[in-house]
Each structure stands twice: as structure tokens, then as C-alpha cells.
Amino acid sequence: MSTPATALLAEVRKPAILIVDDAAEHLGVLRSILLQQGYQTFVATSGERALEIAQRIQPDLVLLDVVMAGMDGLETCRRMKAHPATARIPVIFMSARGETEDVVTGFDLGAADYIRKPLRMEEVCARVRAQLRLRSNSETQKAQADRLRMIVNSMDQGLLIVERSGRIQYANPACDRYLGFAPDALVGRSLCDLLDGCTLRGGECMGVLELGGNGTREVMIRHRDGELHAMDLTMTPMHADDGLFVALLHDITHHKRSEDALQRAALLDPLTKIANRRRFDAFLEQEWQRALRTGQPLSLIVLDVDHFKLYNDALGHAAGDACLRTVAQTLQGHAARPTDLAARYGGEEFVLLFPETPADGAARLAELVRAAVEDLQLPNPHSPTAPWLTVSVGVATIVPGPLDGSAQLFECADRAMYAAKAGGRNRVEIQGAAPDVAQGSEPGFACLGSAPGAQSNSSHAAEICHCT
Numbered sequence: 122m123s124t125p126a127t128a129l130l131a132e133v134r135k136p137a138i139l140i141v142d143d144a145a146e147h148l149g150v151l152r153s154i155l156l157q158q159g160y161q162t163f164v165a166t167s168g169e170r171a172l173e174i175a176q177r178i179q180p181d182l183v184l185l186d187v188v189m190a191g192m193d194g195l196e197t198c199r200r201m202k203a204h205p206a207t208a209r210i211p212v213i214f215m216s217a218r219g220e221t222e223d224v225v226t227g228f229d230l231g232a233a234d235y236i237r238k239p240l241r242m243e244e245v246c247a248r249v250r251a252q253l254r255l256r257s258n259s260e261t262q263k264a265q266a267d268r269l270r271m272i273v274n275s276m277d278q279g280l281l282i283v284e285r286s287g288r289i290q291y292a293n294p295a296c297d298r299y300l301g302f303a304p305d306a307l308v309g310r311s312l313c314d315l316l317d318g319c320t321l322r323g324g325e326c327m328g329v330l331e332l333g334g335n336g337t338r339e340v341m342i343r344h345r346d347g348e349l350h351a352m353d354l355t356m357t358p359m360h361a362d363d364g365l366f367v368a369l370l371h372d373i374t375h376h377k378r379s380e381d382a383l384q385r386a387a388l389l390d391p392l393t394k395i396a397n398r399r400r401f402d403a404f405l406e407q408e409w410q411r412a413l414r415t416g417q418p419l420s421l422i423v424l425d426v427d428h429f430k431l432y433n434d435a436l437g438h439a440a441g442d443a444c445l446r447t448v449a450q451t452l453q454g455h456a457a458r459p460t461d462l463a464a465r466y467g468g469e470e471f472v473l474l475f476p477e478t479p480a481d482g483a484a485r486l487a488e489l490v491r492a493a494v495e496d497l498q499l500p501n502p503h504s505p506t507a508p509w510l511t512v513s514v515g516v517a518t519i520v521p522g523p524l525d526g527s528a529q530l531f532e533c534a535d536r537a538m539y540a541a542k543a544g545g546r547n548r549v550e551i552q553g554a555a556p557d558v559a560q561g562s563e564p565g566f567a568c569l570g571s572a573p574g575a576q577s578n579s580s581h582a583a584e585i586c587h588c589t
């Protein structure tokens with residue numbers, strides 16, 4: 122059952138038709154027929170009045186007589202099409218004049234249809250229905266296009282329409298913002314120029330071709346100021362063969378920066394701020410592979426603070442922490458080359474990795490490190506072996522062969538460090554296994570004689586020993 126409200130709504134939705142004719146009898150006939158068809162009708166007997174009503178009520182259709190006194194139908198139509206408020210309203214001309222020229226002029230002015238007089242009412246009704254259907258379709262399309270435009274304009278993601286050649290046909294405001302361009306300034310530019318490392322081949326942008334339809338990829342895109350930004354780029358072909366692609370851009374620079382910071386933090390020891398064990402393990406593996414390729418020797422120092430439990434017991438855990446930080450900085454100072462790495466391996470144990478360093482050089486470095494810690498003269502009052510904080514140091518050097526593993530290098534240096542502990546602490550012990558490869562020119566572990574210049578000048582019993 123229809124309520125007053127729904128009846129009112131139905132009334133509101135009735136298409137409104139403006140009938141313009143300076144002959145009152147024509148107006149009356151047309152009006153009553155269109156009313157019977159269920160339309161709302163408005164009438165005007167002059168062009169001026171028609172323009173006034175059209176602007177006020179915005180009808181869905183105008184039936185317009187061509188020949189009228191004063192402003193004729195052609196001029197009325199021209200003015201209607203020139204006014205933004207009435208430009209989209211379809212106009213059907215009615216005229217007894219059927220000359221081709223009139224018909225053409227009418228269509229050129231933007232008329233939707235042309236009906237000859239005398240009017241046959243069935244034909245009029247059919248043409249009115251057809252125009253109202255078209256109008257309704259085009260209004261729906263316009264509404265959809267407006268909605269789509271609003272969505273694209275308010276998107277946070279950048280959206281581009283790109284040709285196979287890389288030429289940008291459209292960029293939404295987010296895209297302009299991402300890349301620092303003024304509105305529309307991206308149109309006509311090439312995506313190739315913006316994508317870092319992208320090339321043009323045979324007039325086609327390799328970035329577009331490689332990325333098209335391949336899901337999301339992380340790319341570096343050049344901002345207008347020249348700076349490269351990390352972005353996720355998703356490229357999708359618009360249709361199978363019209364050569365257009367929709368590119369979606371999502372700026373992940375901030376995300377990347379915090380990810381990089383997190384990654385860096387994950388590789389640092391929180392107490393001493395030098396590399397942690399995870400970083401060391403990865404670095405050892407990388408340098409091991411490099412040494413395998415280059416045939417260069419790789420040296421490792423494993424170092425453990427002596428009687429550190431007694432240090433903590435005597436001075437407190439906070440002082441112990443501060444002490445570990447000082448030792449770490451001292452070691453860091455001895456990892457001089459960009460390829461050297463000092464790391465805290467765990468607790469009071471540290472490691473130093475020296476790529477392209479033969480056994481004699483590593484032994485000298487180990488002794489320098491040992492002496493540097495002793496020279497800090499950090500009192501360790503309860504230590505039975507020295508009044509100061511000291512370290513025991515193990516050294517191993519290898520020219521890796523295909524059958525060796527990096528764990529072996531660590532085990533050898535670690536064993537040497539335990540030998541230094543067993544030998545009285547505050548010493549450097551060198552792990553050796555194969556006297557014939559002493560200087561690291563052939564695969565295998567190095568074994569040294571006394572390393573020149575490696576003796577401690579400390580007043581304490583520091584020595585370089587050899588462990589086989």
C-alpha cells in the first residue's frame with residue numbers, strides 16, 4: 122500500500138518536460154497527452170520565458186518549437202546550451218519546416234532529436250520516452266564517473282594511467298604529492314624517467330613491461346627534487362590489448378627507514394653498541410665466501426675477559442657493564458679497516474674478524490688488543506692473576522678450501538683462547554695445524570713461529586704461545 126510519503130516521492134521522480142510553443146492550442150494538446158503519460162509538464166509561449174523556466178526547474182527534457190515570434194527555437198536552444206545550468210538538458214525540436222538545413226542547424230546547436238509537424242502523438246511519445254531513457258543512462262554514467270573521480274582524487278595511494286611507452290596519461294593528486302609535482306604536471310612525462318634504473322627499448326618502457334601484471338614490486342622512484350623514494354608499485358593492464366596500464370604507487374620511505382633502523386638495531390649489541398653475534402655470524406659467512414673466491418687468508422680473534430665474575434663481585438654489575446663497554450670501544454678501535462669487524466659474541470666474550478690478514482699480522486693485532494685492554498688499567502681487585510682487568514686471546518687464520526667450514530675457524534680461535542686461559546690468562550695463543558701453509562698462500566690453517574713485534578711490553582707475563 123502506498124503511503125503519502127511514497128506517493129510524494131513517486132510524484133517527485135516523475136520526469137519533468139518543458140513544452141515551448143507560441144501557439145496556445147498546440148501547447149494544450151501536447152500538455153494533456155504528456156500528462157496522461159504520467160509526466161510533469163511545464164509550458165512556455167516564448168523563448169525568453171522558456172529559458173527562465175528551464176534555469177529554474179531544470180526539466181528532464183524540452184520540446185521546443187522552431188518557428189516562434191521573437192526569439193525563435195534555434196536561438197532559444199543555443200542560449201540553453203550555452204548556460205551551464207541548462208546545457209545538459211536534451212532538446213527535441215518541433216517544426217513544420219523540414220528542410221535539411223534546418224534539421225542540420227538544429228542538431229549542430231545540440232538538439233537531441235527533431236520532430237516534424239503536424240505532430241503524430243504516438244511518435245512524439247515514443248521519441249520522448251527514448252530521450253528520457255538516454256538521459257537517465259547518461260545521468261547514471263555521469264554520477265558513476267563523478268563518484269569514481271572523487272574516489273581517485275581522495276585516494277592516499279598514487280594512481281597513474283600509463284602507456285606501454287611509459288608516457289603518463291593521468292596522475293591523481295596523491296601521485297603529484299608523492300612525487301612533488303604540480304597538478305597535471307606529470308601528464309606527458311615518462312615513467313621511465315622517474316623509475317630508477319629503468320630503460321626504454323624499442324620505444325617501450327621496460328619498467329612498464331616488466332612490472333605489468335606481475336603484482337607488487339618495491340621500486341625506487343625519483344622525486345621532483347631528485348631524491349629517490351622507496352615505493353610499492355603495482356602495475357595492472359587496463360584491457361588485454363589497448364596498451365594501457367594502471368599503476369598504483371604507495372610511498373614506503375618512512376616504513377623503509379624504520380625497517381632499516383630496526384634491522385640495524387637488530388645487528389647491534391644493546392649494551393656495548395658494537396656488532397652483536399648475529400651480525401658477526403653473517404659477516405663471517407660473507408667473508409668466508411669471499412676468501413674462498415680470492416684465496417686470501419682470513420683471521421679471527423676470540424677474546425674473553427679474565428676473572429670477570431670477580432670484577433662484578435667486587436665492583437657491582439653496573440661497573441661490570443661499564444667495563445664491558447670500555448673493552449668493546451677498545452676493540453672497535455682496533456678494527457681499523459672497513460672490512461674488519463669487532464663484535465660482542467656474548468657475556469664477556471668478544472671476537473674480531475680480519476679479512477685478507479695473514480697469520481703473522483693477526484698475531485700482531487691480537488697482541489696489540491691484549492695490551493690495549495691491559496693499558497686501560499681498570500682495577501680488578503680480586504683477580505688472582507693481575508691487579509688490572511686483562512683478557513685472554515685466541516687467534517686462528519685460514520685460507521679456506523672448499524672442504525672447510527667457517528665453524529672450524531671459530532672453534533680453532535676459541536680453543537686457542539681457552540689455551541690462553543689455561544696458560545695463565547692475559548696471553549695471546551695462536552691455533553696452528555699445518556706448518557706448511559704458514560703464510561696462508563694455500564688452503565689450510567696457519568701455524569706461526571713467534572710473531573715479530575707481537576710480544577707484550579707489559580710488565581705482566583703476556584706472551585704469544587702456539588697451540589696445535
Ligand SMILES: Nc1nc2c(ncn2[C@@H]2O[C@H](COP(=O)(O)OP(=O)(O)OP(=O)(O)O)[C@@H](O)[C@H]2O)c(=O)[nH]1
Pocket residue numbers: 392425426427428429430431433437438439440441442445467468469542546
Ligand atoms: N656486568 C655484566 N656481567 C656480565 C655480563 N655478561 C656476563 N657477565 C658476567 O661475566 C661473568 C663471567 O664469569 P665466568 O664465565 O665465570 O668467567 P670469568 O669470571 O671471567 O673467569 P674466566 O673467564 O675463567 O677468566 C659472569 O659472572 C656473568 O654474570 C654483562 O652483560 N654485564
